[in-house]
Amino acid sequence: MARKVNSKTVVKTPDIRTVAALAKVSIATVSRTINGSPAVSERLTKRVWQAIEQLNYFPNSHARTLVSGRSRLFGIIVENITNPFFPELIQSFEEIAVAHGYEILVSSSNSDPAVLTSCVRRMLERKVEGVAVMTFGEEEPVLDQLAHRNVPMVLAEFRLDDPKTSTILLDYSTGIRAAVNHLVVLGHSKIAFLAGPHKLHSAITRENDFRTAMHEAGLGIEKTWIVECDHTLKGGVAGFKQLQALPERPTAIVCSNDMTAIGVLRAVYNGGLRVPQDLSVIGLDDIDFAEFTLPPLTTIRLDRTELARAAFEALRLQAEKDGKPTIQREFLVSTSLVLRGSTAPPPGKG
Amino acid sequence: MARKVNSKTVVKTPDIRTVAALAKVSIATVSRTINGSPAVSERLTKRVWQAIEQLNYFPNSHARTLVSGRSRLFGIIVENITNPFFPELIQSFEEIAVAHGYEILVSSSNSDPAVLTSCVRRMLERKVEGVAVMTFGEEEPVLDQLAHRNVPMVLAEFRLDDPKTSTILLDYSTGIRAAVNHLVVLGHSKIAFLAGPHKLHSAITRENDFRTAMHEAGLGIEKTWIVECDHTLKGGVAGFKQLQALPERPTAIVCSNDMTAIGVLRAVYNGGLRVPQDLSVIGLDDIDFAEFTLPPLTTIRLDRTELARAAFEALRLQAEKDGKPTIQREFLVSTSLVLRGSTAPPPGKG
DNA sequence: GTGAAAGCGCTAACAA
DNA sequence: TTGTTAGCGCTTTCAC
Numbered sequence: 001m002a003r004k005v006n007s008k009t010v011v012k013t014p015d016i017r018t019v020a021a022l023a024k025v026s027i028a029t030v031s032r033t034i035n036g037s038p039a040v041s042e043r044l045t046k047r048v049w050q051a052i053e054q055l056n057y058f059p060n061s062h063a064r065t066l067v068s069g070r071s072r073l074f075g076i077i078v079e080n081i082t083n084p085f086f087p088e089l090i091q092s093f094e095e096i097a098v099a100h101g102y103e104i105l106v107s108s109s110n111s112d113p114a115v116l117t118s119c120v121r122r123m124l125e126r127k128v129e130g131v132a133v134m135t136f137g138e139e140e141p142v143l144d145q146l147a148h149r150n151v152p153m154v155l156a157e158f159r160l161d162d163p164k165t166s167t168i169l170l171d172y173s174t175g176i177r178a179a180v181n182h183l184v185v186l187g188h189s190k191i192a193f194l195a196g197p198h199k200l201h202s203a204i205t206r207e208n209d210f211r212t213a214m215h216e217a218g219l220g221i222e223k224t225w226i227v228e229c230d231h232t233l234k235g236g237v238a239g240f241k242q243l244q245a246l247p248e249r250p251t252a253i254v255c256s257n258d259m260t261a262i263g264v265l266r267a268v269y270n271g272g273l274r275v276p277q278d279l280s281v282i283g284l285d286d287i288d289f290a291e292f293t294l295p296p297l298t299t300i301r302l303d304r305t306e307l308a309r310a311a312f313e314a315l316r317l318q319a320e321k322d323g324k325p326t327i328q329r330e331f332l333v334s335t336s337l338v339l340r341g342s343t344a345p346p347p348g349k350g
Numbered sequence: 351m352a353r354k355v356n357s358k359t360v361v362k363t364p365d366i367r368t369v370a371a372l373a374k375v376s377i378a379t380v381s382r383t384i385n386g387s388p389a390v391s392e393r394l395t396k397r398v399w400q401a402i403e404q405l406n407y408f409p410n411s412h413a414r415t416l417v418s419g420r421s422r423l424f425g426i427i428v429e430n431i432t433n434p435f436f437p438e439l440i441q442s443f444e445e446i447a448v449a450h451g452y453e454i455l456v457s458s459s460n461s462d463p464a465v466l467t468s469c470v471r472r473m474l475e476r477k478v479e480g481v482a483v484m485t486f487g488e489e490e491p492v493l494d495q496l497a498h499r500n501v502p503m504v505l506a507e508f509r510l511d512d513p514k515t516s517t518i519l520l521d522y523s524t525g526i527r528a529a530v531n532h533l534v535v536l537g538h539s540k541i542a543f544l545a546g547p548h549k550l551h552s553a554i555t556r557e558n559d560f561r562t563a564m565h566e567a568g569l570g571i572e573k574t575w576i577v578e579c580d581h582t583l584k585g586g587v588a589g590f591k592q593l594q595a596l597p598e599r600p601t602a603i604v605c606s607n608d609m610t611a612i613g614v615l616r617a618v619y620n621g622g623l624r625v626p627q628d629l630s631v632i633g634l635d636d637i638d639f640a641e642f643t644l645p646p647l648t649t650i651r652l653d654r655t656e657l658a659r660a661a662f663e664a665l666r667l668q669a670e671k672d673g674k675p676t677i678q679r680e681f682l683v684s685t686s687l688v689l690r691g692s693t694a695p696p697p698g699k700g
Numbered sequence: 701g702t703g704a705a706a707g708c709g710c711t712a713a714c715a716a
Numbered sequence: 717t718t719g720t721t722a723g724c725g726c727t728t729t730c731a732c
Contacts, residue, residue, distance in 0.1 A: 013499065015709055026719045031711060039717060061475040062412040062421070063709035066724045071412070081441050082638065087431045091458060103472055106456050108441060122453055125411040149363065233642045266642045288432065292583045292616045294644040365725055376703045381727060391701060413725035416708045 014055040023051035034059060065127060072102050074315050075123040075131040077116065079200070081108040083231065083259055084287040085304065089134060092308030100316065102129075109135050111199065116142050124149055130315035133158075134307075136202035152318030152326075154311050157201045166314035166329040168307065170202065172284075173209040175300035175335030176254070179282045180213040182298075182337060183252045187345045188280060192225035192250035194239040194260050203231070206256045206284065225250050229260050236263020237270075244271060251279060251346035258283035258290050258299055265293055265342070276344035286338055295341035307333050364405040373401035384409060415477060422452050424665050425473040425481040427466065429550070431458040433581065433609055434637040435654065439484060442658030450666065452479075459485050461549065466492050474499055480665035484657075486552035502668030502676075504661050507551045516664035516679040518657065520552065522634075523559040525650035525685030526604070529632045530563040532648075532687060533602045537695045538630060542575035542600035544589040544610050553581070556606045556634065575600050579610050586613020587620075594621060601629060601696035608633035608640050608649055615643055615692070626694035636688055645691030657683050 020027040025044055032040050033048040040048075051057075065071040076093050078086040090106055097104050105126060107119035116139050123131055124145075130152040133143065143160055146153055152164040159167045183191055193210045196203030207226065214221050227242050229235035236259065243249060255261035261283030268275050275281050275295055283290060283299035290297040310331035318326060370377040375394055382390045383398040390398075401407075415421040426443050428436040440456055447454050455476060457469035466489050473481055474495075480502040483493065490510070496503055497512040504516045533541055543560045546553025557576065564571050577592050579585035589610065593599060605611035611633030618625050625631050625645055633640060633649035640647040660681035668676060 017709085027710080028712085028719060028721095029717090032718090035711080041717060044718080058471065058475055060416070060477065060709050062415045062477060063724085064711075065412045066410070066416055066726085067709080067711045069711095069724075081437045082434075084432070084434055084437075087434075087437045090456075091431050094458070098468070098472075103455075103476070105453075106440075108444070118448070121408065122448075125408055126453075127410065127412060233638065262639075262642055266644065266646075269644050288583065289612075289639065292612055294616065294619050296616075367725085377726080378703055378705095378728080379701090382702090385727080389701060394702080410725050413708090414727075416710085417725080417727045419708075419727095 014057040016057075016059070018055060019048065019051045019057050022055065023047045071127040071129055073105060073126060073128045074102050074312070074319075075105045075107065075119075075126075075128040076311070077107045077109055077119050077123075077131060077133050077135055079108070079135045079137065080110055080231075081106070083257075084289060085257070085285045085302075086134070088287065089304045089308055092305045093132065093312060096308060096312045100312070102316075109137070109139075111135065111137055111197070113139055113142060117145075120146055124151065129319040130154070132311040132315060134311070136200045152315055154314035154331075156307075156311075157205060163326040163328055164318055166318070166331065168310050168314070168331045168333055170205070170302065170307075171332055171334045172202075172206050172300070172302075173212065175284070175302075175337055176206065176209040177213040177216065178337035179254055179298075179300055180210070180217050180219075182339070182343065183254075183280060183282070184217050184219070186252075186280065186343060188252040189219055190222070190225075190248075190250040190252070190346070191219065192222075192227070192243055192253045194227055194229045194236065194243075194253060194255045194264065196229065196231045196256035196260070198228055200231075203228075203256055210254060222248070222250075229256065229263075231257045231259055233259050233263040233266070236260035236265075237267040238263075240264045240267035240271075252282070252343070253279065254282045254284075256284060258285040258287045258297065261297055261299065261342075262289065262293055265295075265297070275342050278347055280343040280346070282343060284335075290338075291340070293342075298340045298343045299338050300335050301338045302335050303333065364407040366407075366409070368405060369398065369401045369407050372405065373397045421477040421479055423455060423476060423478045424452050424662070424669075425455045425457065425469075425476075425478040426661070427457045427459055427469050427473075427481060427483050427485055429459060429461055429485045429487065430581075431456070433607075434639060435607070435635045435652075436484070438637065439654045439658055442655045443482065443662060446658060446662045450662070452666075459487075459489075461485065461487055461547070463489055463492060467495075470496055474501065479669040480504070482661040482665060484661070486550045502665055504664035504681075506657075506661075507555060513676040513678055514668055516668070516681065518660050518664070518681045518683055520555070520652065520657075521682055521684045522552075522556050522650070522652075523562065525634070525652075525687055526556065526559040527563040527566065528687035529604055529648075529650055530560070530567050530569075532689070532693065533604075533630060533632070534567050534569070536602075536630065536693060538602040539569055540572070540575075540598075540600040540602070540696075541569065542572075542577070542593055542603045544577055544579045544586065544593075544603060544605045544614065546579065546581045546606035546610070548578055550581075553578075553606055560604060572598070572600075579606065579613075581607045581609055583609050583613040583616070586610035586615075587617040588613075590614045590617035590621075602632070602693070603629065604632045604634075606634060608635040608637045608647065611647055611649065611692075612639065612643055615645075615647070625692050628697055630693040630696070632693060634685075640688075641690065643692075648690045648693045649688050650685050651688045652685050653683065 109116040147162040229239040286301035459466040502514040579589040636651035
């Protein structure tokens with residue numbers, strides 16, 4: 001049974017036949033037992049499980065997938081696994097998936113359409129039953145490929161005209177409006193916005209929501225105070241420097257994501273200024289780090305758990321519809337302002 | 351060919367037979383063409399590729415795996431995907447794997463043996479050809495399961511007596527010694543250590559290396575100045591508080607990882623002290639964030655790319671040995687001190 | 701150089 | 717309730 005000392009003779013991995021032989025039943029009975037078919041007598045069920053345990057057997061998922069046509073695999077493609085927002089999202093998604101008997105394939109597209117294409121292809125080869133596309137970008141052509149392969153999808157902030165593809169809408173406006181109002185109440189009127197890369201849908205939406213919120217607050221927008229960054233720490237530094245080079249400077253900055261805001265915090269410190277006394281800063285996402293920056297970051301919270309749950313639910317509804325007609329669904333994930341220490345009245349108004 | 355307007359009639363996913371029929375060859379020829387067998391005439395190769403492109407065909411990886419016995423899948427299990435060190439590691443590992451035609455299955459064990467067991471089992475079902483266990487913990491029993499299933503492994507900081515299992519040794523001592531020396535040169539002698547959870551091998555090793563470095567520097571170790579934390583931001587805060595409650599306090603703190611150090615930075619700020627004027631802090635890992643904390647974190651760099659490369663190489667050597675005897679290998683990944691802004695002479699010695 | 705056919709480990713349809 | 721059997725889509729002998 002066990003490996004010989006010289007480790008030459010190794011036991012072959014047990015398969016369904018091995019189990020059937022040991023339990024003295026047919027392989028069909030083994031299969032039924034494993035899959036919880038009610039049509040197996042208690043007597044045999046017991047014998048089969050005993051054999052399974054004795055052999056430490058488990059089914060080959062490839063064989064299963066091949067014959068059943070179901071892989072119980074979902075893909076999740078994120079924009080950038082290096083931005084803490086995404087690992088937190090992946091973790092939630094994985095937990096939910098595993099709890100429901102699914103597994104996940106993770107890929108990071110890095111906003112590169114070529115990389116995305118290769119991710120998609122690999123997921124297709126692995127016969128995923130659905131893909132959560134959390135790239136927030138514009139990759140319609142690639143997504144079309146998935147849609148044509150009949151793979152259910154759920155997209156963040158993008159609608160595809162396909163019955164198997166659902167959409168998750170992010171309600172940034174509530175959070176962004178709250179952020180702008182908060183600043184206005186503190187006495188700010190000179191508010192800048194460090195946007196995300198314009199190739200991302202989410203970046204555009206966030207920027208537009210900021211503009212709207214400003215208008216609603218009766219505030220004008222200084223063109224040079226909206227600068228396109230890239231959602232990274234370094235980008236935040238660069239964005240702030242650009243703002244500082246201006247003759248007229250803002251007293252508060254709203255950032256398109258937390259990474260940008262954290263970069264700003266660092267740049268402000270380098271520039272000899274203080275947050276929030278000299279400048280207020282607000283982020284977006286509320287990654288775990290936001291609570292631990294100096295000062296703690298006031299930010300617009302985007303609930304990852306909620307997002308993951310919506311994504312999984314959308315996929316599962318499609319994967320398990322058994323015959324029912326597919327319908328496109330829409331989910332809404334909300335945002336809210338989390339007050340911490342990076343905002344204060346503008347200098348001179350304290 | 352295309353889907354009907356009412357989306358009822360959908361083209362069946364093309365399979366190898368579809369391609370063979372279109373190219374007017376046998377399925378064996380299609381298979382050979384795809385797998386780059388030299389034994390196919392140029393004429394047919396061309397025809398086959400044409401058909402493949404026309405149909406937008408790609409092989410079903412499950413069928414492939416089933417018959418060939420090779421999944422071209424590697425698993426990577428990390429301790430906690432929420433610690434930025436690990437996404438950075440995963441990204442490197444994935445890049446290398448994909449470049450070599452492999453794919454990866456990612457799991458986060460959260461240092462929970464039960465979770466680890468379930469990850470391992472799922473990876474086994476998916477017939478991974480190797481697993482990189484980057485949990486830095488002590489899960490021998492679970493790993494035995496993998497070893498008995500004949501799955502090559504590579505472990506961080508742990509040796510298993512199994513010919514298919516390689517080990518990556520992390521040379522913390524070089525970096526830690528450099529850190530301690532750096533502090534000594536600055537004039538510190540009261541140096542504390544915020545350790546990781548003792549259930550992690552890496553935590554123990556790091557702590558021991560710290561002790562050794564202190565002895566080498568001729569410095570005594572105050573027992574209460576070594577406190578066990580948990581490698582999280584919150585843990586760093588708690589660890590620092592514990593240190594502050596002491597009658598005699600250190601002037602410098604070396605942390606078992608960057609997350610802990612960042613937590614300390616935050617706690618110090620809350621306590622009204624300043625880093626590095628009142629207290630010097632050193633981290634370990636050099637995650638991307640380390641450069642962006644306030645002040646920028648002096649830390650011991652553990653190269654993720656190097657680690658990922660070693661892990662992949664170890665796995666690949668085992669997976670592709672074709673018949674050659676398996677041998678256990680050891681890889682060494684080094685560490686080095688990165689000087690930034692969180693260290694300075696102790697108060698009064700500036 | 702090419703094709704026919706066996707079979708990887710499993711599920712599901714059909715028989716008994 | 718249980719067993720027999722036909723494939724799932726592919727790779728890989730083995731003939732030709």
